Amino acid sequence: MADAFIIDAVRTPRGRGKAEVGALSGIHPQELMGQTLNELAKRTDLKKEDVEDFVAGTVSQVKDQGACIARNSVLAAQWPQTVTGVSLNRFCGSGLQAVNFAAMGVMSGMQDLVVGGGVESMSRVSLGADGGGMDGNNEKLREHTFQVLQGISADLIATLDGTSREEVDAFAAESQRKADVAIQDGRFAKSMFPVLDNDGKVALEKDEHPRPSTTAEKLAGLKPSFVGMGSAPLGPNGETMDEIALAKYPEAGKINHVHHAGNSSGVVDGAAAILLASEAYIKSSGLKARAKIRAMATKGAEPIIMLTAPTPASEEALKKAGMKVSDIDLWEINEAFACVPINTIKRMGIDPSKVNVNGGAIALGHPLGATGAMLLNTALDELERQDKSTALITLCIGGGMGVATIIERV
Numbered sequence: 001m002a003d004a005f006i007i008d009a010v011r012t013p014r015g016r017g018k019a020e021v022g023a024l025s026g027i028h029p030q031e032l033m034g035q036t037l038n039e040l041a042k043r044t045d046l047k048k049e050d051v052e053d054f055v056a057g058t059v060s061q062v063k064d065q066g067a068c069i070a071r072n073s074v075l076a077a078q079w080p081q082t083v084t085g086v087s088l089n090r091f092c093g094s095g096l097q098a099v100n101f102a103a104m105g106v107m108s109g110m111q112d113l114v115v116g117g118g119v120e121s122m123s124r125v126s127l128g129a130d131g132g133g134m135d136g137n138n139e140k141l142r143e144h145t146f147q148v149l150q151g152i153s154a155d156l157i158a159t160l161d162g163t164s165r166e167e168v169d170a171f172a173a174e175s176q177r178k179a180d181v182a183i184q185d186g187r188f189a190k191s192m193f194p195v196l197d198n199d200g201k202v203a204l205e206k207d208e209h210p211r212p213s214t215t216a217e218k219l220a221g222l223k224p225s226f227v228g229m230g231s232a233p234l235g236p237n238g239e240t241m242d243e244i245a246l247a248k249y250p251e252a253g254k255i256n257h258v259h260h261a262g263n264s265s266g267v268v269d270g271a272a273a274i275l276l277a278s279e280a281y282i283k284s285s286g287l288k289a290r291a292k293i294r295a296m297a298t299k300g301a302e303p304i305i306m307l308t309a310p311t312p313a314s315e316e317a318l319k320k321a322g323m324k325v326s327d328i329d330l331w332e333i334n335e336a337f338a339c340v341p342i343n344t345i346k347r348m349g350i351d352p353s354k355v356n357v358n359g360g361a362i363a364l365g366h367p368l369g370a371t372g373a374m375l376l377n378t379a380l381d382e383l384e385r386q387d388k389s390t391a392l393i394t395l396c397i398g399g400g401m402g403v404a405t406i407i408e409r410v
Helices: 029-044 069-076 094-107 150-161 165-184 227-231 241-248 279-285 310-321 339-348 371-386
Strands: 005-011 053-057 085-088 113-121 202-204 268-277 291-300 330-333 390-397 401-409
Touching (some): 005 029, 005 279, 005 291, 029 069, 029 268, 053 069, 053 094, 069 085, 085 094, 094 113, 094 268, 094 291, 094 371, 094 401, 150 227, 150 241, 150 339, 165 339, 227 241, 268 279, 268 371, 291 310, 310 390, 310 401, 330 339, 330 371, 371 390
Parallel strands (some): 053 113
Antiparallel strands (some): 005 268, 113 268, 291 401, 390 401
16 A cells, blocks of 8 residues: 655634634635635645645535535635545544545555645534534434434533543633643644635634633633533433433433533634645655655444544554554544543543643634644644654544544654
């Protein structure tokens, strides 16, 4: 199998995902992605006509994000019309899966130069806008596999793990602190570029979501977000979400609702792109690789608990790479909810000091289709800053899935 090399990685700042409030809300997601593609091309002196495909993750593929946003983003960027695009939805893992599929094309020997990435404009196309829910509104599926809302799953995980409200709030406050240190130290500057509005003026040049004044004490004053959802009769026979979850996990006794807006991922807009190439193309073009894809994997888990699959996905990626947990220098575990990285750290025995060292989605936000590519981007920059070698990037995914990718500097 051939190697897939990472040439470069870029991302937009994350803008607040609120219409007419977020700095990126006035920019069409195709244009947001198009600017990202052009920034990638500019930084690498890319021969755009050599790009064989653009694989883009986008979760809510309706309205402004409908049609094939990958192809339309290529056209918005005014790249050669010979460059194709394909869009995919693996929920929160879409951006990383897009990079993995792009890498697979190179590793198979069928392609030499591919872009993977993702985009989500949550200010323009809100979560759930496609109307499909988690299960595509399939009543027959619900008869044997009912999926609760992710917030209920997060609280169920915290309950089963014995993770307290104080622990998730402390984790969230630390995410904010680490992100603030990273911002003040300019750690995101290498890959981030200023996004322009439709008049060519700078719309946003830094992440808009972080709240550096956040403390665990302030978070303690917020009410849990999923108590009402947990007690609503939404099951096929009038059961509440909590009752459905507890029927599967009776050992929990009663769900302890600990998550809220302050210890869950932020709603934001953003885009990211990664350029991948074969060794043959690198030699013929003169491009320089920064890293390579060492291994990748996906794994499923039980759909009610839903958010625990980063562990089996990471274990599978490590197995494929012939590596151990201790071989990984840095971890990026998406902070969909605070309990997710906490659960993964505990189950895998990861050194917490290696995890999300520059903060995560609690502080920076989670632009669904773009996040996975952004996390890989962040991991690569931080490996170079610390002069380390390997990183593992993983995300929990709706429906009980996980995705993981291991990268290694070259």
